[in-house]
Amino acid sequence: MAAPGNEEEELTQEQTEKLLQFQDLTGIDSMDQCRRTLEQHHWNIEAAVQDRLNEQEGVPSVFNPPSSRPLQVHTADHRVYSYVVSRPQPRGLLGWSYYLIMLPFRFTYYTLLDIFRFAIRFIRPDPRSRVTDPVGDVVSFIQNFEEQYGRIHPVFYQGTYSQALNDAKRELRYLLVYLHGDDHQDTDEFCRNTMCNPEVVNFINTRMLFWACSTSKPEGYRVSQALRENTYPFLAMIMLKEQRMMVVGRLEGLLRAEDFVNQLTFIMDANATYLVTERLDREERNQTQVLRQQQDEAYLASLRADQEKERKRKEAQERRRKEEEDVRQQLLAEERRQQNLQEEKERKSECLPPEPFPDNPDSVKIVFKLPNDTRVERRFLFTQSLTVIYDFLFSLKETPEKFQIVANFPRRVLPCLPTEREPNPPTLQQAGLSRCEVLFVQDLTDD
Numbered sequence: 403m404a405a406p407g408n409e410e411e412e413l414t415q416e417q418t419e420k421l422l423q424f425q426d427l428t429g430i431d432s433m434d435q436c437r438r439t440l441e442q443h444h445w446n447i448e449a450a451v452q453d454r455l456n457e458q459e460g461v462p463s464v465f466n467p468p469s470s471r472p473l474q475v476h477t478a479d480h481r482v483y484s485y486v487v488s489r490p491q492p493r494g495l496l497g498w499s500y501y502l503i504m505l506p507f508r509f510t511y512y513t514l515l516d517i518f519r520f521a522i523r524f525i526r527p528d529p530r531s532r533v534t535d536p537v538g539d540v541v542s543f544i545q546n547f548e549e550q551y552g553r554i555h556p557v558f559y560q561g562t563y564s565q566a567l568n569d570a571k572r573e574l575r576y577l578l579v580y581l582h583g584d585d586h587q588d589t590d591e592f593c594r595n596t597m598c599n600p601e602v603v604n605f606i607n608t609r610m611l612f613w614a615c616s617t618s619k620p621e622g623y624r625v626s627q628a629l630r631e632n633t634y635p636f637l638a639m640i641m642l643k644e645q646r647m648m649v650v651g652r653l654e655g656l657l658r659a660e661d662f663v664n665q666l667t668f669i670m671d672a673n674a675t676y677l678v679t680e681r682l683d684r685e686e687r688n689q690t691q692v693l694r695q696q697q698d699e700a701y702l703a704s705l706r707a708d709q710e711k712e713r714k715r716k717e718a719q720e721r722r723r724k725e726e727e728d729v730r731q732q733l734l735a736e737e738r739r740q741q742n743l744q745e746e747k748e749r750k751s752e753c754l755p756p757e758p759f760p761d762n763p764d765s766v767k768i769v770f771k772l773p774n775d776t777r778v779e780r781r782f783l784f785t786q787s788l789t790v791i792y793d794f795l796f797s798l799k800e801t802p803e804k805f806q807i808v809a810n811f812p813r814r815v816l817p818c819l820p821t822e823r824e825p826n827p828p829t830l831q832q833a834g835l836s837r838c839e840v841l842f843v844q845d846l847t848d849d
Contacts, residue, residue: 413437420447427627428454451627482648483672485665486632487655536562539619543582546616551593556606559613563625566613571642574681576610576670581626583634584618588656592635599659609670610639639669643676743803751797755790757781766830767838770807772800773845784831791830792818795843804846809839816841 413421417440424447425436443450537560544558559566563579570577580597583589596602606612615622629638632654639651651669653662758765758781768791770778780794788807795801807816817827 417445420445423447424450427451430454451624482650482652483669484652485654485657486652487657487661534620536621539621540613540615543614543616543619543622547582547593547614551598554600554603555598556603556612559611561613563613563615563621566611567640567647570611570640571647573611574642574677574684576677577640578606578610578612578666579625579629579638579640580612580614581622581629581631581634581636581638582614582616583636584616586634589634592656596635596657596659596662602659602662605663605666609666639666641673641677642680643673645680747797747799750793754794754797755783755786758783765837766835768835769838769840770795770843771840772798772843773802773805774800776800782830784835785829787829788816788818788827788833789820791816791841801843802845802847806844806846808842808844809833809835810842 420440421433421436424430424440425433428436428451430436430439439454440447440450540558540562541560544560547555547558559569561569566577566579569575582593615625617623617626629636629649629652631638631652635654635656637653638649639653640647640649642648643650650673651665653665657665760767760781762781762783764784765781766784767779767781770780772778778795778798778800782790782794791807795805795807807818808814809816816833817824820827
């Protein structure tokens with residue numbers, strides 16, 4: 403957008419003419435929008451029209467670009483080679499007489515035709531200014547060309563003008579653009595004798611891309627407005643030059659096959675160094691990109707290896723922490739269990755009945771042989787349950803956590819604890835113990 407200080411500046415006569423011409427070509431109603439667009443393109447009407455036509459096709463503007471800049475074709479270069487074939491001048495008295503007689507009629511005819519076209523624009527805009535199906539326009543031209551001139555012709559690019567530009571830029575090839583003027587008097591002869599010439603067909607097919615369309619179609623018309631041809635037949639040679647798509651040659655008028663090939667060869671030879679330079683630059687950029695990609699891949703591989711090493715280190719650290727926590731929990735659980743066991747032993751010791759005196763006739767002297775080969779002696783009453791013996795042994799520090807009491811003669815395990823079949827264990831007398839007994843304490847902890 404122009405700076406605020408420039409918005410109030412008056413336009414020169416040349417800028418005013420370009421502004422009106424741009425509005426007429428693009429069909430934009432807003433004069434302010436037309437002026438902003440031309441100012442963005444530094445009043446280069448060809449570039450502004452091309453950018454506007456690209457927008458109508460769906461290609462973003464160069465002033466609102468996507469990830470990559472859309473293609474523009476630069477046509478204002480004064481170094482563009484131009485070859486124009488003028489129509490032959492009349493010869494002899496008869497020829498000049500016919501020319502002078504027809505001159506007023508031709509002048510009147512073309513003047514009235516221009517006035518009519520100018521007037522009709524105010525009533526109905528040119529339908530060619532709205533491009534709705536650019537591919538359909540190209541395909542329709544190809545079909546009409548084959549119906550009229552046959553199938554022996556250069557391979558036409560079946561796509562839009564912008565697509566052809568993109569392909570030529572990507573493939574670093576020449577792009578030959580042909581604008582077909584249906585009503586021009588030289589068009590038929592050029593297509594029939596030059597375009598369909600086998601030598602021309604082979605030359606174009608092996609050297610370049612070839613895009614063509616009729617200027618009566620919207621797609622051809624918009625390209626015509628961008629390239630600004632003067633007469634027909636018209637051809638433009640486009641290539642990637644100095645990092646942009648440029649017209650490097652213009653051929654206008656009726657060319658014979660041999661002259662046509664010679665002119666194209668001259669244009670290609672004159673610009674071959676630019677194309678070679680572009681190929682070398684692109685190869686260098688590709689190699690740099692490949693090298694950068696390899697470096698990125700190596701960095702990512704190293705990063706992934708470091709991340710994997712860090713992950714394993716954290717996993718090992720977490721595993722060790724968990725193992726240490728498990729050991730700590732086990733120690734705490736064992737400590738709590740031992741504490742509970744000691745409290746249970748103390749409680750059992752406190753609940754034991756007092757030991758009877760030796761002179762008590764109902765007393766029984768029992769000697770217990772513990773698993774650690776120590777001996778413990780105590781007296782009990784015949785009337786007391788075997789549970790009392792078990793509780794006494796359980797309260798001792800030397801007694802294992804789980805044990806059973808075994809008598810030797812006869813060898814048997816004393817049922818000291820209640821079971822489902824015998825909820826009340828027998829007394830010492832019922833168990834058949836005598837006044838003096840030796841009982842063995844068997845360790846069951848491992849079981």
